[in-house]
Amino acid sequence: MTEMSETSQLTLPGKPSLLLKWCWRELWHGQLWPVAVALTLIIGCVFALSSLVVRVEKIMVDQGRSMIAADLVFRSPNPIDDAVLEQARTQGLTVSQQTRFGTMAFSEQQMQLVSAKAVESDFPLRGELILKKGEDVQHQVRPGELWLAERLFSLLEVEPGDVVSIGDAELKVSGRIVQEPELSFNPFSQMPAVLIHSDDLDRTGAVQPGSRVQFRAYFVGPDEKLAQLQQGITLEPGQRWISETSQGRTGDLIERARQYLSLTLILVILMATATLVLTCLHYTSTRIETVAMMKSLGAGKAWLWRWLSRQLMMLFGIAAVAGLSLGWGLEFLLRLPLSDALPDPLPGIGVTPFAVSLLVALLVAIPGVGISLLRLVDAPAISVIQQQVDWPVKRRGYVLILVPVVTALFWFGSNTLMWLTLAGLAVLLVVLAIFGLLFVALLRRGKWGAAVRLALSRIGRSPMATGAQLAALTSSLMLLAVIWLLRTDLLADWQQTLPANAPNVFALNISPELQEAYIRELDRNQVVRSDSYPVVRGRLTAINRQDVEAKKASGELSDESLRRELNFTWRKTMPVHNVLLEGEWHSQGGVSVESGIADRLGIGLGDELTFNVNSQPFSATVTSIRQVEWRNMRPNFYFIFTPDVMAELPATWLVSYRIEAEQNALVNQLGRDFPTVTLLDLRIMAERIQGILQQVSLSLSVLAALGVSSGLLLVLTLLRLSLSQRKEELKLYRTLGASRQRISATVWSEYGIMALIAGIMAAAGAEAVVAALVKWGFELPLQWHPALWLVVPLLSLLLVVIIIRSMIRQLLLPLRG
Structure with missing residues (x-):
């Protein structure tokens, strides 16, 4: 040997x-x-x-x-400690500062409440600032300059070169702010902007003890250095970090x-x-x-x-x-x-x-x-x-x-989404294999033709192999369905971010005397608008007679809404863009609460809430909980009262509307005709958001197409290998006297049944996986996909037809002669 x-x-x-x-x-x-x-x-x-x-x-x-x-941006209600700025510079980060405050701007003819931003010469560190005077364009603010938002020229009745007072400082108007990188999404906090240089801040005298001033520090540098800076600073009340993921x-x-x-x-x-x-x-x-x-x-x-x-x-x-x-x-x-x-x-x-x-x-x-x-x-x-x-x-x-x-x-x-997906897929593989075998066993009890009986016998002969094959085929179809459905659900949700007909101008501080005239002017110009809402600012002070401040001090409540004044309104009917989740819409003595703040503060139906407006306390009973889509650019509120609760309080009015391209002149006209109304023109912001949406939507569509292609390749590979392994068995069938027609019919029946079972189970599995991911991963509203139950089984059958038609002759070739 x-x-x-x-x-x-x-x-x-x-x-x-x-x-x-x-x-x-x-x-x-x-x-x-x-x-x-x-x-x-x-x-x-x-x-x-x-x-x-x-x-x-x-x-x-x-x-x-x-x-x-x-x-990265650091926002604080108090001047930012020099130690923080020095630490950032030591780490190699670029630093710029900004001070913003609300103040009155005075020209010789008019006055207007504005949001003033005192910036340094290197602002902005990201994005583009476009300032224009005549044909000249510049991108930074220099000492001694004053730049006004477009609308302020008509509101203040000024031109470049005129003098405008900002606090105690008298500055010459340098030109127009064509574009600035920072845009806020909160219409209630918007005022027309003016830009001055930080060197001129002291001249305004606007920053005094008790003044409502916001200080910001801007940082640019490597991500790891930014993270290191964040970790080294303990936030105090009112301070927060702002990044691209928190904006x-x-x-x-x-x-x-x-x-x-x-x-x-x-x-x-x-x-x-x-x-x-x-x-x-x-x-x-x-x-x-x-x-x-x-x-x-x-x-x-x-x-x-x-x-x-x-x-x-x-x-x-x-x-x-x-x-x-x-x-x-x-x-x-x-x-x-x-x-x-x-x-x-x-x-x-x-x-x-x-x-x-x-x-x-x-x-x-x-x-x-x-x-x-x-x-x-x-x-x-x-x-x-x-x-x-x-x-x-x-x-x-x-x-x-x-x-x-x-x-x-x-x-x-610690990526919860990934582990949720992988764990769900592992469980589903076992469940789908078991259900597939049960379905095959159920089919075998029926009366079928010879080819179908032979196919069912072949499928049920080896439960382990059949279960594995069904699980593999089902999971392949399910994964490609999951990729496409998630893409569809995300894009559908993002359409809510800025719908095609979303309002792009807000009118605030409309006095009761002008409210009807203003609405009439919008309707005369055929402007698509929202309903008008009375607005009163106030605070939530107690829940079921338990003081909110005491709960904040004890740490029981720490919601951002308790730290500031909120905007209240009242209506006889619920806004059409809100969804009633619990309770009923009452006409007297009640308040409807937005579902998010209700969850965070533990507010439920029947609770008694106490509020304070201009030092006047009043109470209301919670009669309903509403779901609010905050991203639709419509007027939305945490609390909506019945008219009898607040109608006697002094209020201003709010309305949002959409200005189309051919109506651009109307915004300036409304500003001149109603000078006391604050107009918030969000069209530039809308265009920028739509640009981002377009890029991301197209990108995800392409990525989804690639993912689906990978899934199709897996399914095709699975079917081809499965058929290749049948050669020896088909030879045995032929030896025992089976005709080519009978063998062909058996193959078609076997794989057709498996494709149909796999398609149905894949649709069910995809619905389950997407529902879990949408609910706990992406935190989106659940959606049902009825077309999926038709498309996936048909796709499965189509792939089987393609593979069998391409291989059936090769499989039967050895049997000729």
Whole structure:
């Protein structure tokens, strides 16, 4: 036996050059090339997706930071400590300061309440400030200059060069503010803006003890330095940090887009990994006889590992080059739909996509390929003459699974959304497999034709294999449905951020005497408007006669709404853009509460709330809870009272309306005709938000398309490999006398049934996963997707038809003659 082994070993290539040539030939003429293709697709898809994610995220972050004029903003009601500014400069951050305050602006003819901003010469650190005087344009404020918002020229009846008093300072008007980066989304806190230089602040005399002044520090620098600065400062009451993710609507939009980008990348990696595992399992099944033959010729495991490792190294090298090239071209194609929305020049991608794509491919290949190859190397030599179906994989092989798992733990960390998704998918795989088997068992009880009975018998013969196949097919369809549904739900929600017909001008401080005349003028010009609302400012002072201030001091309540005056209104009917969640809309003695503040303060139906307006206390009973969409740019309120509670209090009126492009002159006309009314023109802000929405929406649509494509590739791979494994069984059917027509009908019936079951379960699973993600991950309202239950089963059947039609002749070819 020893002599025979030594003699046999001489037939195996021993020299490195011969072994390398054999590995190369085996790579392309064997069955390992599908694994190379799978790795290429993983690297290509992950590179393209991660590159686009990097670019889109940089664009969104840049847009968001442009909206706050810096990378990070520190806001305080008190002068900012010099130690904070010095600490930032020591860390290499660029620092700029701003002081803003409300004051009266006086010209020779008029006066107007304005929001004055005293800025330094380097303001803004992000975004663009456009100041215009005649044909001259500049982008910073210089000492001695005064710049006015467009509307102030008509309200104050001034021109450039005229003198306007800001507090005690008399300054010449330098020109118009065409664009400023900082835009607020709260119409109640908006006043026409004026810009002066910080050197002129003391001349105004506006900053006095007791004055309502806000101090801001702007920082620009590396993210890690910004985080370090934040960690080193303990916030005092009234202080807060402002970043691109905390800036109202755009902050929510950017954060949710980031979540979707990360989730899509993970789902694509999961589907690409499944594709790799399937192709590797197929390779293992086709090379068992080859390995058994080499073992019978004396090849040991060490030699087999050298043989396989050379193939794997060549395979990974080829896949890396091909995958990165494919990913580069694919990323370019993905950007084509976004060419009008992306900035020029594009932000760079750095080395992250290269590293991530190769690392992901390596991590998923270690267990995906390694476990299969361990089983292949352990194949018994007797398989040459007698096929062996099962032999155990040594337990150490499954340790390879820890490699990507530990990496995922390190990568995801405390990302609740990711773990929620992965855990839900794992549970659903088991549940879907069980339901699939139950459904098959139920079908087998019916009376069907011969082909369907044979197909059901084939499906039910091996419950474990059928369950695994159904779970794999269902999960593939489900993942691509999840990617597309999340994209659809996000875009639908973002339409609420700024609808096409959203108001873009607010009129505040309308006196009761002018309210009817102002509304009449809007209607005469056919302006689309909201209802008009009376507005009174006041505070919530007690809940069920328990003092709010005492609860704040004890730490029971700490909501932002308790620290400031709120805007109250009253109506006989509920606003059409609010949704009644609990209770009823009463006409007397009641107050309706917005659901968010009700949850935060523990307010429920029947509670007695006490308020204070101009030192006048009054109480009302909670009669209803409303859901309010704060992003629709309509007048919205925390508390809406019945008219009998507040109608006697002095109030001003508010109305919002939409000005179209052809009505631009109307805004200035209204300003001249009603000089005491405060007009908030939000059209520039609306255009900027719509620009961000367009970029993000297009980007997510492209990313979703790529994710769906990866899912389709997985489904096609799964079906092709499943059909390829049927060849031997079909030969047996033919030997037993089955006709080609009967075999063809059986194949069509088997895979048609499985496709239908998988499609229905995938639709149910996708609804469940999306509902969980929307509810607890993205915090969006739940939506039902009835079209999904039709589209996914039809898509599943269509894919089956495509695969079977392309392979049925090949499967039946050996049976001819």
